Amino acid sequence: MKIAIGNDHAGTEYKLAIVGLLKSKDIEVTNYGTDGTDSVDYPDFAHPVAKDVENGEADMGIVICGTGNGASMTINKHQKIRGALCWNKEIVALAREHNDANILSLPARFVALPQALEMVETFLNTKFEGGRHERRIEKVPCT
Structure with a gap:
């Protein structure tokens, strides 16, 4: 399985932990997110994730931003994407x-x-x- 992941500055800590979880399960990860906390624009990281899933280069994707809304709106502009903004399992x-x-x-910023x-884990299983x-x-x- 291959997962594309992208995040803005609000999601760096989460992305790093999620990448660790995925790698511990021998899941291949393509990281499009920032590894820092300096302000960046979420579409710059969400679009590549959506493109990978859209083109079959990744099986699934994960995007992370402060509210999840901006990243969700961005990914759902792509064909073949069914992005879900979620706040519990x-x-x-x-x-x-x-x-x-x-x-x-x-x-x-809204889930621990x-x-x-x-x-x-729920998403994968x-x-x-x-x-x-x-x-x-x-x-x-x-469309």
């Missing part, structure tokens, strides 16, 4: 099961780091249910 599970989310957007790591949910996803345009 239950929402993550439903985003995977019902919406087949392929990029997780995390709000670093242990909670974010649980959310990543939850499968899409298909069925009636497939019909609904097909009604969402990819």
Whole structure:
């Protein structure tokens, strides 16, 4: 499995911990995020993550910014992306099961780091249910 990850300055600590978690599971990671805390623009890191997932160069993606909103809005401008802004593991599970989310957007300023790591675990381990949910996803345009 290959995961693309991107973050702005608000998400650096979270990104570093998540990369460590992913690597401990032998998951290949492409890091598009900043490793510093100087102010940067979230689209510069969210777009490459979305492009990798869109083009099949990554299986899934994770984006992290202060609220998760800016990164989520950015990734969802791309075709084939179903980005989910989540704030607990239950929402993550439903985003995977019902919406087949392929990029997780995390709000670093609004969830604790242990909670974010649980959310990543849930994102990786939850499968899409298909069925009636497939019909609904097909009604969402990819333009």
